[in-house]
Amino acid sequence: xxxxxxxKAKLVKNLFAADIELKPTRDGYGLGLVDAGKKDAKVVxxxxxxxESTRSHWFKKEFPARFVQIGVSEQSMAxxxxxxxxxxxxxxxxxxxxxxxxxxxxxxxxTITLNxxxxxxxxxxxxxxxxxDGATHQMTEDLALMRTLPNMVVLAPCDMQETKKAxxxxxxxxxPHYLRFGREKSPVFTTPATPFKIGRAEIxxxxxxVTIVACGILVHEALKAAEELRKKGxxxxxxxxxxIKPLDAKTILASIAKTGCVVTVEEHQVDGGLGxxxxxALGAARPVPLERIGVQNRYGExxxxxxxxxxxxxxxxxxxxxxxxxxxxxxxxKVSEVPDYMAAAERRAVELKKQVISxxxxxxxxxxxxxxxxxxDLIKKSK
Amino acid sequence: MPQVTRQPEHxxxxxxxQLEERAMKIREDIIAMLTEAGSGxxxxxxxxxxxxxxxxxxxxxxxxxxxxxPERDILLLSNGHICPVRYVAMAHAGYIPKRELMTLRKxxxxxxxxxxxxxxxxxxxxxxxxxxxxxIGAGMAYAYxxxxxxxNRVFVISSDGELEAGVNWEAALFAARNRLHNLTWIxxxxxxxxxxxxxxxxxxxxxxxxxxxxxFHVLEIDGHNIREFVDAVEEARAVWxxxxxxxxxxxxxxxxxxxxFEPYWHGVPPKRGEEAEKSLAALRTLGGRIVSExx
Numbered sequence: 146x147x148x149x150x151x152x153k154a155k156l157v158k159n160l161f162a163a164d165i166e167l168k169p170t171r172d173g174y175g176l177g178l179v180d181a182g183k184k185d186a187k188v189v190x191x192x193x194x195x196x197e198s199t200r201s202h203w204f205k206k207e208f209p210a211r212f213v214q215i216g217v218s219e220q221s222m223a224x225x226x227x228x229x230x231x232x233x234x235x236x237x238x239x240x241x242x243x244x245x246x247x248x249x250x251x252x253x254x255x256t257i258t259l260n261x262x263x264x265x266x267x268x269x270x271x272x273x274x275x276x277x278d279g280a281t282h283q284m285t286e287d288l289a290l291m292r293t294l295p296n297m298v299v300l301a302p303c304d305m306q307e308t309k310k311a312x313x314x315x316x317x318x319x320x321p322h323y324l325r326f327g328r329e330k331s332p333v334f335t336t337p338a339t340p341f342k343i344g345r346a347e348i349x350x351x352x353x354x355v356t357i358v359a360c361g362i363l364v365h366e367a368l369k370a371a372e373e374l375r376k377k378g379x380x381x382x383x384x385x386x387x388x389i390k391p392l393d394a395k396t397i398l399a400s401i402a403k404t405g406c407v408v409t410v411e412e413h414q415v416d417g418g419l420g421x422x423x424x425x426a427l428g429a430a431r432p433v434p435l436e437r438i439g440v441q442n443r444y445g446e447x448x449x450x451x452x453x454x455x456x457x458x459x460x461x462x463x464x465x466x467x468x469x470x471x472x473x474x475x476x477x478x479k480v481s482e483v484p485d486y487m488a489a490a491e492r493r494a495v496e497l498k499k500q501v502i503s504x505x506x507x508x509x510x511x512x513x514x515x516x517x518x519x520x521x522d523l524i525k526k527s528k
Numbered sequence: 529m530p531q532v533t534r535q536p537e538h539x540x541x542x543x544x545x546q547l548e549e550r551a552m553k554i555r556e557d558i559i560a561m562l563t564e565a566g567s568g569x570x571x572x573x574x575x576x577x578x579x580x581x582x583x584x585x586x587x588x589x590x591x592x593x594x595x596x597x598p599e600r601d602i603l604l605l606s607n608g609h610i611c612p613v614r615y616v617a618m619a620h621a622g623y624i625p626k627r628e629l630m631t632l633r634k635x636x637x638x639x640x641x642x643x644x645x646x647x648x649x650x651x652x653x654x655x656x657x658x659x660x661x662x663x664i665g666a667g668m669a670y671a672y673x674x675x676x677x678x679x680n681r682v683f684v685i686s687s688d689g690e691l692e693a694g695v696n697w698e699a700a701l702f703a704a705r706n707r708l709h710n711l712t713w714i715x716x717x718x719x720x721x722x723x724x725x726x727x728x729x730x731x732x733x734x735x736x737x738x739x740x741x742x743x744f745h746v747l748e749i750d751g752h753n754i755r756e757f758v759d760a761v762e763e764a765r766a767v768w769x770x771x772x773x774x775x776x777x778x779x780x781x782x783x784x785x786x787x788x789f790e791p792y793w794h795g796v797p798p799k800r801g802e803e804a805e806k807s808l809a810a811l812r813t814l815g816g817r818i819v820s821e822x823x
Contacts, residue, residue, distance in 0.1 A: 194689065194723045214723065216692035216730030217658050227783075244657055277567045277633035279641035281608065281656030443819065446647075448635030498636025505634055509627035520560035521808060526801030 147351065148380040150368075155338035160511040161372060162238070166333040170326035170362060171269050171303040175200025175304050178237060178310025182208050191226055192239045193219050196326075199239040199269045217404055223249040230263040234314055242268025242284035242325060250290055254313070257321050258296040265289070266313050271325045272300075272412030273445040273453045274362065283363035283445035289417025292325040301325040303364035304333045307387060309424070310341040310454045311383060316342065326520070331362040331448040346393035348400065352382035355468045356477075357399040359410035360419050363438075363459055367410050370464035381468055389419050394426040401427070406434040406471035409426045410464055412454075413437035425525060434468040434474035441487055448501070456497050458490025534679055536584035539544070539586060539755060547754050550620065551581040555783045555811050557616045557629060560711045561799035563804040565632040567612035571793040572687065573749070574610035575718050579776060580617040582754045583683065587761050601680055602654050602668055607687035607716065607719035608642040609795070614651070615639050623650050628768040630788020635785030659693030660689065661686050662713060667701045669771075670709035685714045689721030692730050697742070703771040704743035712764045713744070713773040716751065720791040735775060744773045784810045 150156060159165050182188045182204055191213045193235055195200040205212035215222040215231075219240055226236040238245060257264045268287050273285040283513040291299045298320065302308040308326050321344075340347060349364065350371050357517035364385045365370040371381040380434050382400050383474050386393065407427070409420035420437035426431060440457055454460050473480050481488075509515025510523050517523075539547075555577045562568045573724035584590070589601045605614050612632065619626045624638070631637035638648040642656030653664050672678040686696065703711055717735070724743050728733055739746045745767045749756040757776065764772035780794070782788025784807045798804040 192723075194692070194721055194729060196723050198722075214729055217689055217721070218692050218694060218695060218730070248657065257820045277565065279633070279656070280644060281642040281654065310649075446635070446640045446644075447637060447639075450633055488667040501634050502631055502636045505564075505630040505637075506627055509630045509689045513626035513629055514632075515627050520556065521805070523560050524798075524800055524804035525809060 148353060148375070149352050151348050153340070155336050156349060157334050157336060160334055163191050163370060167306040167330035167335050168332050169208045169307055169328060170302060170308040171198070171200045171328060173302065173308025174267055174269070174312050174324065174326055175203040176393055177309040178204040180309070180313050181316035181318060182211065184313070185316060186431070186494065187233065188237070189213060189229060189234045190237045190239060190419070191215050191222050191457050193217060193222050193245065195240050195269070198241070201237075201239040210359050219245040220252050222251045222254045223252035223266070224467060226264045227260055227262040231260070235265070237265040237267055239267045241270040241282060242287040243270065243282055243483045246287055246290050246323065246410065248286060254294055254506065258294040261320065263319050264321055266321070268323065268325045269522065270328045272327050273359065273440065273459070274329045274331075274412060274450040274459050275445070276450040276453060277298060277447050279447040280444040285412070285414050285440045285445060286417065287323070287390055288413050289324055289421070292422065293305040293416065294321075294393045296321050297390065298388065300343065300388055301360040303361060303385050304331060304335055306333055306335045306337065306339070307341060308374060309460070311387065313342070314341065314343050325340050325361065327362055332365045334365050335503065341387075344388045344391055346384050346386040346388070348382065348396065349385050350381065350383035352380040352404065354379045354381065354404055355472050356382045356384060356397070356407045357410060357464065357468060358384045358386050358397055358402045358407060358419065358423055361412050363410045363412055365463055366459065366461045369461035369479065370468060373461060373465045374468055379468060379472060382416045386419060389422055392422045392426055396428070397423060397426060398430055401433055403429060406475040408436045408438060408464060408471050410438040410459070412459060413439055415441055434471045436471045438467050450498055456494035458486055460500045463490055534542050534589060536765065537586065544755055547581050549587055550585060551578045551754070552783065552811060554581055554613065554616045554620060556808060557619070557626075558612050559754060559784070559804060559807045559811065560797060561632050562612055562631055563570050563574070565634070565797060566632060566800075568612055568797050569609045570787055571717070571790070572799055573613035574614050574784060574787065575778040575780045575782045576685070577609055577782070578752045578754050579714065579757055580613045582619045582757050584621045584757060588679070588683070592618070597625060598819065599680065601727070602652055602665070602682045604655070604661045604665045604682070604684045605643060605651070606684055607658060607690050608655030610687070610716070614643070614709055618650065619623055643790045651759055654793045659689070661696040662696050663699035663705070664707050665711055665713070665747065666708060667772075669703070669708040670706055672710060673679060673710050674706070680710070682711045683714060685716060687716055687721070688717045688719065688732060688754065689726050691715070691732055700739075700742045702745065707808050708771045709768045711771040712761065713771065715773060715775045716778055717775050718735070718778045720794055722791070722794050724791050726753065734795040739773045743770060744768045744772055746775065751778035759814045786810070801805045
C-alpha cells in the first residue's frame with residue numbers, strides 16, 4: 146500500500162486548501178435529526194432550552210409534534226427520554242455537553258444505560274473551541290463520563306458530514322448512544338461517499354512510521370500534521386476513530402503493529418477519553434510508545450476558538466511534534482522529560498495572552514482610563 | 529477598612545438620583561463592552577443594571593480594595609451569563625480599572641465569558657450552568673448562621689428561566705428548613721429565556737405562591753425602581769424566621785428600545801457600527817425614556 150491519503154476514504158479534493166468548506170459539526174446533528182425523523186416516525190427530539198444552539202430547531206420546524214421542549218431541566222430530560230423510550234419511541238436529548246451529560250450523569254446511568262433504554266444523548270459545545278463563553282461551557286470531560294457506562298456507545302464524529310451520518314446511524318440501532326459535537330465552524334473534509342459504520346475506525350491516510358488516532362474536529366489537524374511530517378520524511382498513518390466505545394482496537398492495533406508507535410488526538414482531557422481508550426488497548430495487547438494530544442488536565446478559558454486550539458496545543462504543529470517524539474522513543478532515543486509539545490503550547494499560550502490583552506488595553510477609551518477617544522468611538526464600525 | 533455598619537443607611541433623594549444616573553452609565557458601558565467583545569448577552573445585563581447599582585453602591589457591606597475582607601456580604605450571581613453587568617458595576621465600584629472592560633471574553637482576561645472565581649476571586653463563585661447560586665448561597669448562609677455565628681448577609685441572584693433547574697427547589701427546601709434569614713434570593717423576573725418566553729417554554733407561575741409554599745418570605749418589586757429594591761432588602765433584613773425571596777420584575781434589554789422584551793437579545797451583543805451606536809443613542813435619549821445630560 147502506498148503512503149498518503151486513502152483513496153477509498155473519498156475525502157474532499159481540496160483537503161488542505163484555503164477554500165475548504167467550513168461548517169459546524171452541530172449542523173450535521175440538525176440535518177441528521179431531520180433525516181432520521183423522516184425515516185422513522187418514532188424519532189422524537191427533546192431539548193433543554195437550547196434548540197437553536199444545538200440545531201434541534203430544524204427538527205422542530207419539520208416535525209413540531211415530535212419536538213419536546215423541556216426547559217432548563219437536563220436531569221428530568223434524561224429520565225423523561227427514558228420514559229419515552231420505554232414507551233417505544235426513539236428519543237434524542239439535546240443540550241450542551243457540559244449540562245448533558247455533564248449534569249445528568251446519574252439519570253443517564255440509572256434510567257438510560259442500566260435500563261438499556263433506547264435513548265440518544267447529544268452533547269453540543271464540546272471542547273475548548275467553544276471559544277469566548279469560557280470554561281463553564283467548554284466540555285472536556287464528557288467522553289470520560291460516557292465511556293465508563295456499560296451499554297453506552299460513544300461517538301465523536303470528525304466533521305459536519307460525518308456527524309450527520311452518525312446521527313442517522315444511531316437512530317437506526319437499538320440502545321443508548323452518546324454523540325459529541327462542537328460549536329465552531331470546522332473543515333468539512335469527508336464526503337457523502339466516505340465510509341461510515343458505528344464501531345469501525347476509518348484509515349484516512351496510510352503511513353509507516355507512526356499511527357495517529359484522532360476523533361472529532363481534530364482529525365483534520367491530524368491529517369495536516371501528517372502532511373507536515375511527510376516533508377520531514379515521516380509517514381504517518383491517520384485513523385479517524387469516531388467511535389470511542391467500543392473502540393475499534395483491531396484496526397488500531399493492526400496499524401500499530403506496522404508503525405510501532407502512536408499519537409492520540411482529541412479535544413478532551415488527556416485522561417479518560419480516546420487517549421485513555423487507546424492506552425488501555427495497547428496495555429492489554431501491545432505496549433508501544435504513546436503520546437497523547439489533548440487538554441492537559443486543566444480547564445478551558447475564554448478566547449477565540451482557533452487561538453484556543455493553538456494555545457492548548459491541539460493543532461497540527463503540536464501533533465507533528467508528538468509524532469516525532471513517539472518515533473524517537475521507538476528508536477530508543479533520549480527525549481525530554483516534559484514533552485516538547487506540552488512545553489511549546491504553554492509558552493505559546495503565555496505569548497498569545499500578552500498580545501491579546503495589551504492590544505485590547507491599548508485601545509481603551511478615555512472614559513475607561515485609556516488614551517483613545519470615547520466609548521462612542523470605540524463602538525464605531527472599524528475602518 | 530470601612531467600619532462594619534450593618535444598620536441600613538437611609539436612601540435620600542439625592543443619593544437615589546445618583547444611583548439612577550450611575551445605572552444608566554453602567555448600561556452604556558455594558559453596551560460598549562459587549563460590542564468590543566463581539567459576543568455575550570445583552571438583555572439580562574441591561575435589565576439588572578438598576579439592581580446591581582443599588583447592591584454595589586448602597587446595599588452591600590463590602591470593600592473593593594479588599595475583596596477578601598471576612599466581614600463582607602456575599603453576592604452570588606447564579607445566572608452567570610449576565611456577568612457583564614456585574615463586571616461593569618464592579619469596575620465602577622473600584623474592584624478593577626475600567627480599562628479592563630476592554631478585555632471581556634478575550635484570551636488571558638479575568639473577565640471570562642462566564643464568571644470564574646479562580647481567575648477573579650472577588651466574583652465569589654464560578655457560574656454559568658444554571659442552578660448553582662442558591663445551593664452555594666445556602667451553604668454559606670448556613671456556615672455564617674450556625675457554625676460561625678457571623679452577621680454577613682448572602683445575596684443570590686438567579687434568573688427566572690433558571691428556576692426550571694430542579695436543584696433550586698432542593699436548595700429552597702434546605703434554606704427554609706434551616707430558616708436561613710441571612711439569605712436573600714433575588715429573582716430576575718424578565719419572562720424570557722434563550723428559547724423564548726418562560727411561560728411558553730415551561731410556565732413558572734404562580735411563582736409567589738410557589739415560594740410561599742416553600743416557606744420563604746416573598747416580596748415582589750419593580751426591578752427598575754431602586755427605592756423599591758432597597759426597601760425590600762431592608763425588609764428582608766428584619767425577617768428573622770425565614771429566608772427572603774425578592775421577585776424583581778424587570779424588562780429584558782431595559783433602556784435600549786429595540787432590545788426590550790425581545791428574546792432574540794438574550795444571548796447576542798449589538799454589532800459594531802449602527803446597532804451599537806443606536807443602542808448607545810437609545811440609552812442617552814428618550815429612546816431609552818430618560819433625559820440625559822450626555823447629548
